Amino acid sequence: MDKFTKLTGIAAPMPLVNIDTDMIIPKVFLKTIKRSGLGVNLFDEMRYDREGNEIEDFVLNKPAYRNAEILVAGDNFGCGSSREHAPWAIKDFGIKCVISTSFADIFYNNCFKNGILPIVLPQEDVDKLMDDANRGANATVTVDLENQTITGPDGGEISFEVDAFRKHCLLNGLDDIGLTMEKSTSIDAFEETAAQARPWV
Amino acid sequence: MSPKTLYDKIWDAHVAHEADDGTCLLYIDRHLVHEVTSPQAFEGLRMAGRPVRAPEKTIAVPDHNVPTTPGREDPANMTEDSAIQVAALDKNAKEFGIHYYPVTDIRQGIVHIVGPEQGWTLPGMTVVCGDSHTATHGAFGALAHGIGTSEVEHVLATQTLIQKKSKNMKVEITGKLRPGVTAKDITLAVIGATGTAGGTGYVIEYCGEAIRDLSMEGRMTVCNMAIEGGARAGLIAPDEKTFEYVNGRPHAPKGAQWEAALNWWKTLYTDEGAHFDQVITLKGEEIEPVVTWGTSPEDVLPITATVPAPEDFEGGKVEAARRSIDYMGLTPGQKLSDIAIDTVFIGSCTNGRIEDLRAAAEIVKGKKIKDGMRAMVVPGSGLVRLQAEEEGLADVFKEAGFEWRLAGCSMCLAMNPDQLSEGERCASTSNRNFEGRQGYKGRTHLVSPAMAAAAAITGKLTDVRELM
Numbered sequence: 001m002d003k004f005t006k007l008t009g010i011a012a013p014m015p016l017v018n019i020d021t022d023m024i025i026p027k028v029f030l031k032t033i034k035r036s037g038l039g040v041n042l043f044d045e046m047r048y049d050r051e052g053n054e055i056e057d058f059v060l061n062k063p064a065y066r067n068a069e070i071l072v073a074g075d076n077f078g079c080g081s082s083r084e085h086a087p088w089a090i091k092d093f094g095i096k097c098v099i100s101t102s103f104a105d106i107f108y109n110n111c112f113k114n115g116i117l118p119i120v121l122p123q124e125d126v127d128k129l130m131d132d133a134n135r136g137a138n139a140t141v142t143v144d145l146e147n148q149t150i151t152g153p154d155g156g157e158i159s160f161e162v163d164a165f166r167k168h169c170l171l172n173g174l175d176d177i178g179l180t181m182e183k184s185t186s187i188d189a190f191e192e193t194a195a196q197a198r199p200w201v
Numbered sequence: 202m203s204p205k206t207l208y209d210k211i212w213d214a215h216v217a218h219e220a221d222d223g224t225c226l227l228y229i230d231r232h233l234v235h236e237v238t239s240p241q242a243f244e245g246l247r248m249a250g251r252p253v254r255a256p257e258k259t260i261a262v263p264d265h266n267v268p269t270t271p272g273r274e275d276p277a278n279m280t281e282d283s284a285i286q287v288a289a290l291d292k293n294a295k296e297f298g299i300h301y302y303p304v305t306d307i308r309q310g311i312v313h314i315v316g317p318e319q320g321w322t323l324p325g326m327t328v329v330c331g332d333s334h335t336a337t338h339g340a341f342g343a344l345a346h347g348i349g350t351s352e353v354e355h356v357l358a359t360q361t362l363i364q365k366k367s368k369n370m371k372v373e374i375t376g377k378l379r380p381g382v383t384a385k386d387i388t389l390a391v392i393g394a395t396g397t398a399g400g401t402g403y404v405i406e407y408c409g410e411a412i413r414d415l416s417m418e419g420r421m422t423v424c425n426m427a428i429e430g431g432a433r434a435g436l437i438a439p440d441e442k443t444f445e446y447v448n449g450r451p452h453a454p455k456g457a458q459w460e461a462a463l464n465w466w467k468t469l470y471t472d473e474g475a476h477f478d479q480v481i482t483l484k485g486e487e488i489e490p491v492v493t494w495g496t497s498p499e500d501v502l503p504i505t506a507t508v509p510a511p512e513d514f515e516g517g518k519v520e521a522a523r524r525s526i527d528y529m530g531l532t533p534g535q536k537l538s539d540i541a542i543d544t545v546f547i548g549s550c551t552n553g554r555i556e557d558l559r560a561a562a563e564i565v566k567g568k569k570i571k572d573g574m575r576a577m578v579v580p581g582s583g584l585v586r587l588q589a590e591e592e593g594l595a596d597v598f599k600e601a602g603f604e605w606r607l608a609g610c611s612m613c614l615a616m617n618p619d620q621l622s623e624g625e626r627c628a629s630t631s632n633r634n635f636e637g638r639q640g641y642k643g644r645t646h647l648v649s650p651a652m653a654a655a656a657a658i659t660g661k662l663t664d665v666r667e668l669m
Contacts, residue, residue, distance in 0.1 A: 016524070017517035018397055018497045022635040027616045031266065031282035033240035033289055035350075045637050050623075074517045076398035079431065079497075080635060081614075082333040082347035083238065102398050105433050106333060106347050113351035163365070165224045176351070177249070180359045183218050183226060187254075187361055190217035190228050197214075200454035200462045201230045201258075201326065 002115035003173035007096055008142040009069030012059050013133035019073055020080035021107065025089040038085055039092030060093070064136035070143065072126065072133045073100040077118075078107025087114045097143050099150070101126050112166045113176065117145060119160045128152065145171060204472035206369045207438050208404045211344040211469070215327045217361055226361040230326040231343075233312045234261040234299070234353070236290040237616065238331030242354035243293040252297065254360045259299040260321055263287045264311045265616045267304050269579050269606035274305050283617065297357075310582025310608035313337040313550040317421065318582055320450025324439035324466040329356055334550045334632065336427040340420035341447070342439035342469045344404070347428060367433045368478040370403040371471075374411035376485040381666040383490075383560065384419030385552060385630070385649035387411065388426040390488045393501030395481060400432030403479065406471060407437050411485035417446040418556035425551045426632050429498040438470040490665050492537055493634045493647040495525035500634070504652070504664045508535045528636055529644050530624065537662050540646070544627040545576040545657040546639070547650055548606075549613035552630035553581025555588050557650040561630075562594040564654035564668055570602040571660030577604040577619070579611040603657070615639045628656035 029041045047058050054061045060068065071090070077100040078086060087110045090098070098111065099119045111118040121129070132139050132152045139153035145167060150158045169176070180187075194201065205213070218226040232255075239261070246253070253259055266283035267273055276284035287304070294301035302309045308319060313334055316322040328338045328345035331353040338345035352362060372391055392399075405427050407420075415423065420437045427435025444463060447453045454462045489503035500522075502509070510533035511523040526533065531540070547553075547561050558578065570576045578598045580586035586608055589595050595605050612619040613631035621627055621643025630653050634645040646662060655663040 015517060015520070017521045018499075020497075020633075020635045022633070022638050026637055026641075027614050030237050030616065031280075031286055033244070033285060035241050045641065050641070074521075076396075076401070076431070079397050080333065080633060082331055082349055084241075084331075084349035084351060087349075102401055104398075104431060105401060106349060106428075110349035110351065113349060163224075164222050165220070165363075176363055177251075177355050177358050180226060180355065180361060180363065184359070186218040186226065187228070187359060191360075194228065198325075198462070198465065200323070200458040 001113070001173045001175055004096060004115050004117050004145055004170040006142065006144045006146065007069060008140055010065060010067055010137050011070040011072050011129065011133040011141045012065040012068035013130050014059055014071060014073045015130055017074035018076045018079055021078060021083050021086045022080055024078065024086040025083065030083060030085050035088050036092060038089035039094065042089040042093045067094065069094055069096050070141055071095050071098045072129045073098055075101045077103050079104040082106045084110045087111050087116050091116055099126060099129055112170060115170065115173065117143065117170060119150070121158065121160055125158045204475040206471045206475045206477065207342060207406050207436055207469055208344065208369055209475070211325055211327065212366055214325065223365055225364050225366070227327060227364045228361050229329050229356050230258060231316070231321055231328040232259045232356050233316055233328065233330035233335065234259060235265055235312050235330070235332060236263045236286040237265045238350050239293065239353055240286060240289045241350050242357055243297065245354040246357055251358045253299060253357045256298040258360065259357065260316065261290055261294045261299050262302040262309055262312050262315050263290050263304060265610045265614065267609045268617050269609045269611050269619060271607070273607065307583040307587065310585065311550045311553060311610055313425070314553060314581035314585065317341065318450070318584055320447060320453035323447060323453065323462070324443060325469050329362065333428045334425050336435050337421050337425040337550055339424035339427065339435040340417060340437050341443055342436060344434055344436065346434040367404045368402055369476065370400065370405045370432065370479045370481070371477040372405050372407050373409040373480070373482045374407065374485050375409045375482060376411060377414065378411050378485050378488060381490050381651065381669055382488050383649040383651060384415050384422035386488055386491050388423045389491045389493070389498065389501045389647060390483060391481070392426065392430045392498050393491065394483060395430050397429060397497055397499045398431045400427065400430035403432050405430070405432045405435045407435060412437060413440070416556055417442055418554040421554065422551055426498065429632060439466050490649065490652055492652065492662055494529065494531060494537060495522065496528055496634055496636050497521070497525070498632070498634060498647065500525060502537060504537055504662060506537055508533050508537065510534070538664055540662045541626070542628045542656045542661055543575060543625045544621060545574065545653050546612045546627055546629040546631065547577070547653050548579030548581065548611055549631040550581065551632040552650050553579060553585065555585050557630065558585070558589045558594050561650040561654035562597040564651050564665060565601045565658065566597050568601055568658050570657045574602070574657055574660060576602060576657040577606055577612070579606040580608050582608045612639050628653045628662060
């Protein structure tokens with residue numbers, strides 16, 4: 001997995017609440033057996049018309065935000081399905097950090113598995129960053145995972161919380177399966193005990 | 202010992218390892234797999250040279266992509282990319298030695314219908330699947346939730362998930378439901394009350410008289426949509442109805458093991474005095490048949506209500522409501538029961554079980570669908586289809602003008618050829634009314650099977666109580 005340490009980039013504003021996984025990556029693009037190449041279809045139905053032409057006023061089509069690496073989004077971002085194609089598409093587009101007041105549970109988990117940092121902040125902080133993001137390409141934001149801070153274009157600093165284990169994995173680009181395999185004796189022992197206690201499973 | 206919730210008990214019975222910071226390895230008893238979210242996971246195993254750790258606990262079935270019309274076992278009758286995904290599942294199931302129900306098997310169907318039907322899902326288990334509606338299995342008092350593809354690979358390789366414990370929420374539905382009100386109305390009404398993020402960070406236990414009174418099918422409908430309320434999982438404590446449903450299923454325990462299992466299952470309830478971090482109570486008798494008007498499952502109103510105005514909301518929801526009303530082609534103040542419907546879809550893991558088809562057939566019986574209406578019934582599994590045919594329900598639907606299909610996810614998420622066209626308006630028994638969910642620019646109103654049947658007859662969203 002790619003490491004996430006410190007990121008300075010353009011933040012794109014998407015204030016709409018309840019942006020769901022069907023919006024992030026419509027199901028027609030789920031028929032792939034690969035993880036890559038989905039960035040071009042990120043937010044497909046909001047981003048393109050039926051003929052495949054870009055819709056000008058969609059945020060990621062505006063010149064200022066084409067290279068955005070941070071998304072500042074409305075409440076309950078990523079609700080809906082478990083499709084990991086959503087974070088795959090976000091990552092493939094080039095976005096490595098999403099900031100909102102809340103995320104749907106499965107989407108939130110999926111981000112960490114793909115080197116994306118989702119950050120939950122109180123409404124006033126998200127409002128402030130949304131204002132910053134609205135200023136376009138000249139206003140870059142710095143996200144520092146080690147120190148758990150976000151620095152806006154005016155130098156104002158916001159701190160954020162992140163689970164210590166997940167932070168460790170992101171900072172070091174660790175692979176979950178490898179980490180779990182190191183605990184295989186615990187899993188073996190559990191299986192043995194469980195087979196006695198609940199042999200019908 | 203301090204009193205525990207049902208969730209606490211199942212959680213505690215499955216922790217294989219706990220780190221100092223509370224991060225746990227949760228052991229997984231059943232892993233359900235379908236064709237859309239698994240190819241990359243199997244590919245990951247292959248690249249790392251890893252086997253499936255517990256193939257005997259892993260069950261695969263194609264459901265999302267498969268056509269629901271005859272001839273579907275021929276890949277030529279699928280789009281190329283769908284055929285590739287189904288073929289990949291076929292290959293992976295054989296190569297890794299996991300249980301598999303191909304489309305040619307009468308037991309094939311939607312993974313969340315097949316699991317309980319075959320007795321794979323049992324009380325007190327942990328069940329996961331790369332699909333958010335895994336919450337369905339919570340109806341058995343199993344801790345069940347959706348996972349992403351990386352986690353699918355993690356479970357395949359290690360039979361565990363890295364988890365932190367969620368908080369406990371109790372949702373109590375007191376009293377009796379009134380006629381015409383179903384499990385679907387309960388679960389939508391709860392989401393209407395809590396919002397789609399209201400359950401975030403929680404596992405919900407549904408309880409109360411109205412929940413106890415539901416059949417297992419109804420309980421599955423309620424738990425199925427726990428995810429639409431943002432919860433990690435929904436749970437209902439197992440009882441005699443649960444045991445009766447499970448008993449005799451192909452993969453349910455038998456003989457002495459049945460007795461041993463039953464002894465444990467009977468301890469699976471929330472202890473008196475156990476702590477819930479949040480409690481929500483709705484009165485069963487106050488729940489009405491509901492419909493959704495917008496593009497989020499929280500956009501729920503009784504069928505007797507009118508389309509709201511954006512100004513009725515606060516904060517970010519004002520803009521979201523404006524966008525929804527525009528997308529749905531509605532006018533604030535319009536009566537919901539005046540909304541004309543083009544299409545009716547009865548099926549999905551939410552409402553594709555036998556009881557759902559019975560409820561719809563009850564309304565349809567002896568009537569015809571509205572002229573020009575497109576209406577389809579897609580049973581949740583081959584066995585549901587067979588049973589419905591034996592009970593004469595299929596004939597009721599066909600005589601009324603419904604299409605009678607083969608089992609699959611179908612128009613719930615429109616990954617197969619069953620899709621809405623632009624602007625087409627559907628009364629659907631599925632679980633999501635998101636923009637484009639049932640087809641590009643398609644418009645979805647979520648309803649119960651009985652309400653969907655009523656809409657098919659009258660041609661508009663209809664209070665089912667008027668047809669009873």
